[in-house]
Amino acid sequence: MADINLSRITKSFGDYRAVNQVSLDIADGEFVALLGPSGCGKTTLLRLLAGFEEPDGGVISLGGQVVADPQSNIMVTPEMRNLGIVFQSYALWPHMSVARNVGYPLEVRGLGRAERDHKIKAALDTVALGPYADRSPTELSGGQRQRVALARCLVMEPRAVLLDEPLANLDVHLRETMQQAFLDFHRRTGATMIYVTHDQAEAMAMADRIAVMDKGHIRQMAAPETLYREPADLMVAGFVGAGAVLPISNVSITDDRTCSVRLGDTDVAARICPNFVRNRAAAHAGQAGICLRPEDVWVDDAGALRGSVEDCVYLGGRFRLSVRIGQDRDHVLPVYANRRARIGENVGLKVSDGWVFDRMQGEAA
Amino acid sequence: MQAVSRLRGFWPGMITARSNSNRSSDRLLYWLLVPVFVVSILPIVRLGFEGVMVGGVPSFDYFRDVLGNGSTWQATANSLYTAGLGTIISLLIGGSFAFLVALTDVRAKAALVFCFMIPMMIPPQITALSWVQLTGPSSALLNAFGIAPAMGSPQPLYSAEGIALLLGIQHASIVFLTLRANLRMLPREQIEAARLAGARGGRLWWQIILPLTSPGLIAGTAMAFVTALGNFGITAMLGIPANYATLPTLIYQKLAGFGPSVLGEVSVLAMLIGAIAICGVALHHRLLSKRDYRLMGMVGRPLDIRLGARRPMIEGILWTVLVAILVVPLLALIATSLVPAFGVKLNFDNYSFAAFREVLFVQPSTARAFQNSFMLSVGAAVTLVLVCLPLAYVMVRRPSRLTKLINLLVEVPYALPGVVLAIACILLFIRIPLLDVSLYGTLGIIFIAYLARFLVIALRPVMNSFSQLDPALEEAAQACGAGLGRRLRDILLPLAAPSAAAGALLVFLTAFNELTVSALLWASGNETLGVLIFNLDDSGDTVLASAVAVMVVLVVIALMSCFQLASRRLPKGVVPWQT
Incomplete structure (x- = not known):
């Protein structure tokens, strides 16, 4: 060996x-x-x-x-x-x-x-x-x-x-x-x-x-x-595991490891890639994204992030919803839920975790 | 038989292989390409020179003489007429057999196919001999039943149409094979979609099935035509008595009559027939290039159109045709071989095996011919397999521009009519440059011509088997530490052995029956079986010729049966009549 x-x-x-x-x-x-x-x-x-x-x-x-x-x-x-x-x-x-x-x-x-x-x-x-x-x-x-x-x-x-x-x-x-x-x-x-x-x-x-x-x-x-x-870039985030990557423009860095991100009308606390902290300029160039895994997003009627249900699939024990969010309704989030949702239903979401990174381009560094 | 491999040769590009990085030990393998080049390509190149050099000086005298001669054009017209009409007959017989066997639910398909392939495997001179024994006033079979035409009435087969009929029967299997291969690729879904769209009966055939199978029809037609054009056995046995010359018989008669002195002249004739063959192939490629019908869908689930109540009738017709073109002529041949003396009426009391005894044990020339043909075919089969194993490995596993060129060039001596190769070999080996040795008139020249002509028959099955072999099998051995020699011995040879054996058997079968090449290359003392039958018939020893022919047919059917029995153990595409 x-x-x-x-x-x-x-x-x-x-x-x-x-x-x-x-x-x-x-x-x-x-x-x-x-x-x-x-x-x-x-x-x-x-x-x-x-x-x-x-x-x-x-x-x-x-x-x-x-x-x-x-x-x-x-x-x-x-x-x-x-x-x-x-x-x-x-x-x-x-x-x-x-x-x-x-x-x-x-x-x-x-x-x-x-x-x-x-x-x-x-x-x-x-x-x-x-x-x-x-x-x-x-x-x-x-x-x-x-x-x-x-x-x-x-x-x-x-x-x-x-x-x-x-x-x-x-x-x-x-x-x-x-x-x-x-x-x-x-x-x-x-x-x-x-x-x-x-x-x-x-x-x-x-x-x-x-x-x-x-x-x-x-x-x-x-x-x-x-x-x-902690996927390093968009390709990895998309290829490994289920979830969605949303482009973000407003990142307020709290410390070396955490930050707060504006998603819709709400602020979400997320972990942040150390590279990103070092290279703040990217955030303003529209290069930043947040990776949300389905287990970090919950249906909560009190949630400030609103969206409409596009699809509902029973996985056994829980449901996976596809929820369309954003001002232009141009992003779809996979979300786990405990109850069935109607197609078109308006739901509130609560985000408990996310991962912010700065490599949104297709090319490797 | 020739046509079988020719048929494969029309699809040369079907080999996929992963290229491997070259390593120095492999480069030795490339030296193999040298003898292949010398045997396959050099004679044809030499032929090209002959026509334009008179006494070592560039000149077009031969061309002027030969092309200015009326007999040249008469023979060309005769060749085109017989080959053309023969092709139409092949198309009718082979085409309808292919459609019925491949697309409908007739029973006993394997037996039908096997029997339908026999006419192609029987050498043409024997086909001609047996049909002549069937028709005409001296037919032993017809006389035995008392239904022969009156003495003195003409033999109907000694005519252009007679030649065309036998060419058509001989080469019907070529059309059958190509078309059936095409039909088997026809996915059931495409027909079913047409039926759902409302197409029925004639419309379904005319608008869907026929257009989809046109590539196979075109390829089969072209191959049947080119093969018929080069046919010597039938045109010689039927044409020479009728004084009806085609290009191959004209070349034969000139060379037999005047010897090597007319080499320049016959070279031009050989080039002429070669050019016509190339035109046929080129036309076929042109027609095919315009139709790119990639057949989508599941292959391997062929159509089974239900014939219903008409099935027994159609099966009856198919078997009747087979009996007419195969069984009856062979019975006539057997009848002739059993008559005690030519012209005696055969019955159950007077049949005799004297002719068999005569050819096997008495006549020195016949025993010698058996021995010569046996030695030549075994020698060619063994040599070619030994060359083809490493050669096929190089061509499949180390493809390069050079191997792709060789892949095309090895087809040439086989695709061109046999007389062309024979003339080319005489020219090159009548005096070997540098060594100053002549092979003309020896068995050696026939042997070399066989190597050139049948290389491709031995090569294709082995290439087929190598290209179907998962490259990982060899790579796994490599990872285990086995070097090239070891991999060849332990992994590749055992796995390619069945195909190599099949290739060797095919070479043996083809060479054992060969006439066209040896008819021009033989000399007294080194006659082959094909030449023997031809000569015996020519000199009026029809009973002896028939006895030899019967034995050859038995050998052919026995070898074909071996193939049939072994076919399950062989890789796909090795047995010619199984796709």
Whole structure:
């Protein structure tokens, strides 16, 4: 196991910059998710790390060893990097048994039969597939196949395990079970894991830290709760978690961490991004926004913020309303409520918390 | 048979692959492209030079001589007439079969398709031989029933229309295959939408189904035409007795009569027929480029139009046609091979296997031909598969401008009529530059011509299988630490093996029956099976020719059955008649 460092990595396909000046440091044993919409460059980043793609610029090092640096003409091939990969399509070889699939890395390394069998058995037991050793991969279910792929990674004692949307081909029920399997695997082995996904719930459930990617850049890298509570910019705020971002113009900063924001006819207390405090000018340039999560907004007839209900969905236990607010009625807030509301009904809202930030532009800093 | 792969060649761009960063160990693979270039492309380039060089000096004398000769234009007109009429017949038979089999609920579709493909897999010279044995006054089959035309009455197939009829039957499967592939892509929803809009019966066919399938119809027509144009077996067996020359037979007769001295002249003729073939293909591409009917919707749920009460009748018609074009001529062939002596009336008491014994064990030339054809086809199949495995890997997994060019160029020796390739090979190998060795008149020249012509047959199934293979399978092995050689051996070869075997079998089947190329390249002592049947018939040994033909047909049907049985284990698109 080892640290992984990426420094100013760039990769283009023709005119298209799939990965643009990305720097990333991953500590030994960390579980990191690369999260982003399709086409954001997350899979390319993973393939650069694995060595299937060669970067146009930047340096990749694994445990202090430089494995890719086009400027110094260094490019270590994937077979020499000792990284385990779990593919979306499982990539099990249909002409080999489960045991031989798992043991292939050892076969390539020239290990003796007895030692190989011992390690294969241990790896299969880790993923609870011991009795399936002699089956053909085609006889297994999707979840079992993915666990075989995981065992194949495990057996080679890789520096890190890379997972490329490993749950995308599984049905919803199986996904949860497999999430648990990945987490157990991570806890038991302490392996560094880098997990590519477009599903924010998946990333938040498993990762220690999440790197949110968009258009080839990393927009924010932080722990899941930080991403959710304190998104760095508009893209992250919109992509991670439900909620709404409203542009605001009037911010009175109370101290380093809190502020008061004018929303409709009422003042709302909110947390504020430290960047914003340092860079007050943005507030006046119309660059500020407030991110409101549905659990921070409550229907309260006494609430000064008024709006009309546009939609009402029962979620089981509570309702989610879409409430149109603002002078021009040009913003819609998702709000949780305990009772059903009529479409068109006028309701009052009370805002208990919010997050004010200053990066409302689409471009990354 | 030729047409099967030609058919695939018309869709060269269907391979998707993720490009991989080049690594130095891979660059060795590119050296493979060199022999491919030498065998596939160089002869054709050499042919291009021949027509414009007389004695090493640039000159258009050959062109003037050949194009000024009336027989050239007569043969061209004959070629166009027979190929054109034959294509119309193919279109009628193959088209109606395709529509009925692909769109309606007729039963036993697999059996129908299999039987309908047999005429295409049987070599044309055998088709011609069996039909001649069926019609005409000396037919053993008709005589056995006492219904043969009176002695001395003309053989009706020795005519332009006879040639066209057999060309039409031989190539009906080409139209059938392309059209059926097209029809299977036709999503049920589009037809259902038209029916909901109120279209019924004839209107549905005329306004929806036919326009949607026009790309398949056009492609099938073009392929049938180009194949018919290059056909030598039928035009020679029927045309030469009738003194009716087409371009391939004219080339054959000139070369057979005068030897290499007329090479310049026949090169121009070969270029002429090549040019007509290219025009056919170009026209087809032009027509197709104007219709871009991307078919949306779920593929794989083909239409099943209910025929209702008419189903037994339609099934009856389909099987009757099959019996007429396949079973009856083969029965005639078998009858002829069993007569004790030519002209004797066959019955259950006097049939004899003497002809089989004669060709298998007595005549040295026939045994030799079996041996030659066997060696040539096995050799070609093995060599081509060994070349094609790494070649297909490079072309699918490391695509570049160069591999895309090669992808088009390997089609050329196969898409052009066989006589063109044969002439080109003679020109290049009659005296190999630098080595000063001549391959002319040896088995070697036939072998090289086979390699060039059938490369694409072996290549496509393997490419198909590599491109259907998830790249992650190889990348997973790479991540496990396996280098290129190891990945090829452990992962790629085992997974591509079924397709490679299928490719090898197809090459074997095609080469075993080949006539057009070897008819121009053979010399005494190295005749092939195709040439043998042709020569035996030519010299009047019709019974012996029929016996050889019966054995060849048995081999063809046996090999096709192997394919049919193995088809479930093969990747999609490898077995020609299963899409």
